[in-house]
Amino acid sequence: MILNVAIVGSGFGGLGAAIRLKREGIGNIAIFERADDLGGTWRDNTYPGCRCDVASNLYSFSFAPNPKWSNTYSYQPEIWSYLQDVATKNDLRPLIHFNHDVTDISYDRTDRLWRITTNQGDFQARSVILAAGGLAEPRMPDIEGLASFKGPIMHTAKWDASVDLTGKRVGIIGTGASAVQTVPQIAPTVGSLEVFQRTPSWILPHLGHDVTQRSMRLFSIAPLLQKFVRAFGYWQRELMVLGFVKDPSRMTKGETMSREHLERQVPDPELRDRMTPNYRLGCKRVLISNDYYPTFSRENVTLVTEAIKRVEPQGIRTVDDVLHEFDVIITATGFYVTDNPIGTKVHGAKGEQLAEAFRGDMANYKGTMFPNFPNLFMLGGPNTALGHSSIIFMHESQLNYIVKTIKVALLRDARIEPTVDAARTWTQGLQEKLPGTVWGTGCSSWYLNEQGKNTTIWPDFTFKFRKETRHFEPKDHEISV
Numbered sequence: 001m002i003l004n005v006a007i008v009g010s011g012f013g014g015l016g017a018a019i020r021l022k023r024e025g026i027g028n029i030a031i032f033e034r035a036d037d038l039g040g041t042w043r044d045n046t047y048p049g050c051r052c053d054v055a056s057n058l059y060s061f062s063f064a065p066n067p068k069w070s071n072t073y074s075y076q077p078e079i080w081s082y083l084q085d086v087a088t089k090n091d092l093r094p095l096i097h098f099n100h101d102v103t104d105i106s107y108d109r110t111d112r113l114w115r116i117t118t119n120q121g122d123f124q125a126r127s128v129i130l131a132a133g134g135l136a137e138p139r140m141p142d143i144e145g146l147a148s149f150k151g152p153i154m155h156t157a158k159w160d161a162s163v164d165l166t167g168k169r170v171g172i173i174g175t176g177a178s179a180v181q182t183v184p185q186i187a188p189t190v191g192s193l194e195v196f197q198r199t200p201s202w203i204l205p206h207l208g209h210d211v212t213q214r215s216m217r218l219f220s221i222a223p224l225l226q227k228f229v230r231a232f233g234y235w236q237r238e239l240m241v242l243g244f245v246k247d248p249s250r251m252t253k254g255e256t257m258s259r260e261h262l263e264r265q266v267p268d269p270e271l272r273d274r275m276t277p278n279y280r281l282g283c284k285r286v287l288i289s290n291d292y293y294p295t296f297s298r299e300n301v302t303l304v305t306e307a308i309k310r311v312e313p314q315g316i317r318t319v320d321d322v323l324h325e326f327d328v329i330i331t332a333t334g335f336y337v338t339d340n341p342i343g344t345k346v347h348g349a350k351g352e353q354l355a356e357a358f359r360g361d362m363a364n365y366k367g368t369m370f371p372n373f374p375n376l377f378m379l380g381g382p383n384t385a386l387g388h389s390s391i392i393f394m395h396e397s398q399l400n401y402i403v404k405t406i407k408v409a410l411l412r413d414a415r416i417e418p419t420v421d422a423a424r425t426w427t428q429g430l431q432e433k434l435p436g437t438v439w440g441t442g443c444s445s446w447y448l449n450e451q452g453k454n455t456t457i458w459p460d461f462t463f464k465f466r467k468e469t470r471h472f473e474p475k476d477h478e479i480s481v
C-alpha cells in the first residue's frame with residue numbers, strides 16, 4: 001500500500017502533524033517511531049530536574065490547551081504525559097509504527113514516490129513529513145580517552161536511573177541548559193560533584209511557580225482566560241525580538257539582571273568572576289534558574305574551569321595536570337543540531353543529501369521544503385528554531401503551509417517542490433539578516449554550523465513566520481502532475 005503521508009517521529013512535531021492531517025480529512029497516514037513509546041525529546045530526557053524553559057501555556061498545542069499544568073514551567077514527566085494524552089484523545093496510537101528505525105528515505109524518480117527503509121521493512125509514500133527533532137541525537141564530547149573511563153558515563157539525554165549516584169564522586173561536563181537543571185538536583189545525593197565549565201552561561205531568575213487548584217479550575221471552566229494568559233506570554237516574548245534581532249545592544253539590561261542574580265546568589269567574588277560570561281547575552285541560549293548558582297555554596301560542589309586534557313580510567317585530567325578522580329561521569333554536552341544524522345539519511349531526486357541544507361550548501365524554502373525533494377517537508381527545518389519563544393508556535397505555522405501543500409498535491413496527484421529561485425531568495429534573505437543579530441555578536445553556540453553560519457535560528461518576530469507560512473503560493477513552486 002502506498003501511504004499518502006509518512007511522518008517520521010512521534011514527538012510534538014509528528015503528533016501535531018498527524019492531528020492536523022486528520023482534521024483536514026487526509027487519511028492513509030503513518031508515523032514511524034524508532035522507540036517503543038511516543039514523545040520524542042520529552043520521552044528521552046529523563047535526567048533529574050528536566051523541565052521546559054518556556055511557560056507551559058505557550059509550550060503546548062494551541063488546539064489542545066491543558067488547564068491542569070501543575071507548574072507554570074512544567075517538568076518533563078508532565079509534558080510527556082500531556083503528549084500521551086493528546087495522542088490518546090486524537091486516536092493517534094493506531095497510526096504509529098513503534099520500534100521502526102528509519103534508515104533511509106530516498107525519492108524514486110521512476111515511480112515518483114518516497115521509499116522509506118526501516119529496520120522492519122520498507123514503505124512507500126506520496127509525501128513525507130520529517131519530524132525527527134532538532135535535539136534528538138545526543139552529542140558525546142570529543143575528548144581523548146573518554147572510552148577508557150572505568151566507571152559509568154552517561155549523557156543527560158540518555159540518563160540511566162539504575163546508576164546509583166548516592167555518595168559517589170561525580171564529574172559533569174558542560175554548563176548549558178541540561179547541566180543547569182541537573183546539577184542542583186543531584187548535588188545533595190552525590191558524595192562530591194565537580195562541574196567542568198568551558199564557557200559560562202548567562203542565567204536569569206526563574207519565574208516558574210506552582211499553579212493553584214483554583215487556577216486549574218478557572219482554566220477548566222473558562223478556557224478563554226487560559227487563552228488570554230497564553231497570548232500575554234506570547235507577546236511578552238515577542239518583545240524580546242527587539243533585543244535579539246533588531247538591536248543587540250538592548251541586551252545589556254538582561255546582562256545587568258543576570259549579573260545581579262549572580263551577585264545575590266554567589267558570595268565568593270573569585271567564583272563569580274569565573275561564572276561571568278564575556279559575550280553578549282542571547283548569543284548562546286539564555287538560561288533560567290534559581291537553584292544553580294546556590295549549589296556552588298555547598299561543600300561538596302566545585303566548579304572546574306581548567307580545560308579538560310583527557311579522560312583516563314580513574315577520571316578527568318585537566319591541562320594543569322591535575323587528575324580529578326570519579327566514580328561516574330555525566331556529559332551534559334548537547335546534541336547534533338546542524339549536523340543532525342537524519343539529514344544524511346534523506347536523498348532527493350538527484351541523490352543529494354538533505355544534510356546539505358544545514359551545512360548551508362542547499363537553499364530551503366521557508367525552512368520547510370527543498371528544491372529536488374518533491375512533497376517532502378521538514379518540521380524544525382533550517383532557521384526555524386527560536387531563542388526566545390515556543391518552537392510549537394513555529395511547528396504549527398509550518399503545518400499551515402504543509403497541510404495546504406499536501407492537499408494540493410493529493411487533489412492533483414502532483415509532485416510539488418519549491419522553485420530554486422524562491423528557495424534562494426528565502427535563504428539568502430535570512431543569511432543577510434543574521435550577522436546583525438545577537439547570534440552574530442561572536443560566541444560559539446549550537447546555532448552555528450561548522451562554517452560558522454547560523455542555519456538554525458529564525459531571526460525575526462514569530463508572527464512574521466506565521467504570516468509567511470499562512471498560504472501555499474503556487475508561483476513559488478514547481479507542480480508536476
Ligand code: N01
Pocket residue numbers: 051052053054135141142143156173174175176177178179181196197198199285308332333334335444446
Ligand atoms: O546542551 P548545550 P544542553 N568539553 O549544547 C559543553 C534544549 N534544552 O543539553 O558552551 C567541555 O547547550 C558546552 O560548552 P561550550 C535547549 O534548547 C532545553 O545543555 O560549548 N565542555 C556547554 O556548556 C538547549 O539550548 C531545556 O563551551 C563541553 C555544554 O557542554 C539545548 O537543549 C533543557 C564539550 C553543552 O550545552 C541544549 O542544551 C535542556 C567539551 N568537549 C535542554 N563539549 C529546557 O529547559 C560540549 N561542552 C527547554
